[in-house]
Amino acid sequence: MKIYFLLFFSVLIGSQTCLAQEKLTETEKLICTAKIWGFLKYYHPKVANGKYDWDTQLFEILPKIEKAQDKTALSSVFSQWIASLGEISRCNSCGTDSKKEYFTKNFDLNWTQDRNLFSDEVCKKLKDIEENRFQGKQHYVSTINNVGNIQIENEPEYKNFDWNNKNLRILSLFRYWNTIEYFFPYKYQTDQKWDLVLTEMLPKFLHPENKEEYHLCMLELVVKINDSHGFFITPETNDYFGLKWLPADFSIIDDKAIVTKFYNDSLAQKDDLRIGDVITKVDGKPISQILEKNYKYINASNASSKLNNAKYAIFNGSTDTVKIEYIRNGTTESKTVNRYFFKDFKYKFSWGKDKWKILDGNIGYVNMGTVTNKEIPKMMEDLKNTKGTIFDIRNYPNGTLYQIANYINPTKADFYKKIIPDLSYPGKFIWGESGKCGNNRHEKYTGKIIVLVNGQTQSHAEFTTMGFQANKNAMVIGSQTSGADGNISRFELVGGFKTMMSGIGIFYPDGKETQRVGIVPNIEVKPTILGIQKGQDEVLDKAIEVINTKS
CATH class of the missing domain: 3.90.226.10 (2-enoyl-CoA Hydratase; Chain A, domain 1)
Incomplete structure (x- = not known):
């Protein structure tokens, strides 16, 4: 019996040792780093108060993260990093505040206690920080008076940002991911769990093939919050879709684009575009195929708003002309029509004349x-x-x-x-x-x-x-x-690239949701x-x- 016990104990210890010594991938290490970096940024009293240049801290820790080959080595790096920040004082006001009615669907710090990720020592340190978290004025984030949505503060912009700089690309992802992780009221509603977004997007941020691909990575990341407020536009994303437009607006119905109005009547007449024309193909591609290709780049809270926001992704381009297939009076025809810069329409937006x-x-x-x-x-x-x-x-x-x-x-x-x-x-x-x-x-x-x-x-x-x-x-x-309700919060990704999100959560008095669902x-x-x-x-x-x- 004693022999069997010793054999079992040896196998158990051996399996744990193998787990600890199993080589970690770059993505696995950086996922852990992203979470700890963000947690310390908003929780550690000596980080959240702005004592440290937290971007520089990340840049300095990344080479050590890269050298760590397994869980034990990685936890050692994290443990030393946390210790270097200094001792934290006991927090007497960090208990549960009975006066606050909490909404907790977004809250999850269980990862800080995951022994499959971190050593006991790191888990204990993270728990200690949570229980004695910063209670003063946050250095990197504040809330707008009388409203409550956040505004990001004291973040270096890196105006001379070079997309080839790997560290800055990592920083951009880490910043955005943690902003959503801690301050987006509708995080719990995203199609993809936010942890999985980090796992999916990290390799894309690490290895973009060119500048345009990197900007599309940023756009894809923003789209993943499933929020119609989540706009993200840069010169590079504009180049991808193209800055030349047809002189008409459309509604997407049954995978077809129906002309509903004109941005410039004379330019539309020049190519004999008419209200009610049913466009089925653009440059030989069905509307559904174009939508499928660009779906991950179109921000929206729900499928209906996705179609409403998709028109530029269907008809825009960089060339002066585009070939369309359309149905008019029951007859299918094809022709080449002109595209223009939007400013050429001299279009004056209006919700109508009647009040x-x-x-x-x-x-x-x-x-x-x-x-x-x-x-x-x-x-x-x-x-x-x-x-x-x-x-x-x-x-x-x-x-x-x-x-x-x-x-x-x-x-x-x-x-x-x-x-x-x-x-x-x-x-x-x-x-x-x-x-x-x-x-x-x-x-x-x-x-x-x-x-x-x-x-x-x-x-x-x-x-x-x-x-x-x-x-x-x-x-x-x-x-x-x-399906995008609540005052917006505007902030930037590294390089000064602007974006925004719904900053407060709006519900009916009975708690029924409006975000993503919309008004029924x-x-x-x-x-x-x-x-x-x-x-x-x-x-x-x-x-x-x-x-x-x-x-």
């Missing part, structure tokens, strides 16, 4: 993209006797929600609640107070209330729609909205190819039908 009007049948219509706060009293006076009013939010409103709510909501009502990052415990978010709109000071509008939405209804437009929904009789008609219409109506060709606004038509239907 409000009364349609046939005594139905009010409000263009929420054009009406302003000072006009609300006059508008509501003009519309007060209509049998129903359609509030069109297929645009971006001018902050008029609260004024309008005073006329349509009989009492002050909750319409959202939010989460904001807790900088005293990075990765955790705090539920804020519910937001309200409406009051009983004005004569209330008694007609039916219809709200129109579509994929262009984004951010403040979605927030505004939620305010209208506080009136339980309001009805939303249209299609899935963009009571009645779903999507434009059809035939409707576009006939010049119909099928969503508006449905709203008029609902108002005219006796309830």
Whole structure:
């Protein structure tokens, strides 16, 4: 029996020794480094307060990481690094704050205690840092007063950034990944687990073949947060897609691009482009094939907004002309059409001329993209006797929600609640107070209330729609909205390349999500190819039908 026990014990010790001595890949080592570097940046009292130049610390530790061949050697590097930062004092205020209601779906520090990654000594040090984390003013991040979304601070920009510099590419990935890891309120909703994003993107950041490929790596990384606010544009990404446009806008329906309007009428007429043309191929490639190729480079919260944001990825290019295949009047034809720089269109963007009007049948219509706060009293006076009013939010409103709510909501009502990052415990978010709109000071509008939405209804437009929904009789008609709600946080990747994300989490009062889901219409109506060709606004038509239907 003793012999069997000794044999078993020897095998067990041997297997652990093999694990400790198993050679680690560059990616495996850098994944651990990214996590520890980010954790120390926001948690260690002598790092989070700005005592150390944390970028330089990374550059100095990377050669040691490269030399470490196995878990034991790597943990030794980490342990010495942490020790070099100095002793930390006991934190008497780091316990659970019973006054805070935490949202914890984004929070996960279990990796700090993973003995498959780190030695016992490193795990203990990381736990000690968490339990005695920094409680002062963070050096690298702060929150915006009265809102709560983060702003990144004191990060060197590296204006003379050279994409060939491997260390700076690593730094860029580490910075962005940890910003999302600790401060993106919707991290838990990403299609791909954020840990796996790091695993996938590290080799791409380590080994880009050229400058354009590196910029596309940055774009792909940003797209992986699945947030319609997550824009990322550089001269190199523009070169990839091309800066020359067709003089027309499109809707993507059933893998076809339908012409919906023109940026320049005369240039469109020059190539005989017409509203309702159904484009099926571009330079011989089906629309679906082009979308599939560029899908990972198109930022969006959901599939609908992905299509809405994809048009430049389908038709743009660097050449003056492009060949299209299209269907008109049931006949399939092909022709070559011209492309132009967008500035050549001299296009003046507008949400339309009408601010409000009364349609046939005594139905009010409000263009929420054009009406302003000072006009609300006059508008509501003009519309007060209509049998129903359609509030069109297929645009971006001018902050008029609260004024309008005073006329349509009989009492002050909750319409959202939010989460904001807790900088005293990075990765955790705090539920804020519910937001309200409406009051009983004005004569209330008694007609039916219809709200129109579509994929262009984004951010403040979605927030505004939620305010209208506080009136339980309001009805939303249209299609899935963009699914990007919450004040944006702007920041930069290394080299000064700008990006942004949704910075606070917005939910309905009952905790129901809006991010990625968007506003779910009571009645779903999507434009059809035939409707576009006939010049119909099928969503508006449905709203008029609902108002005219006796309830």
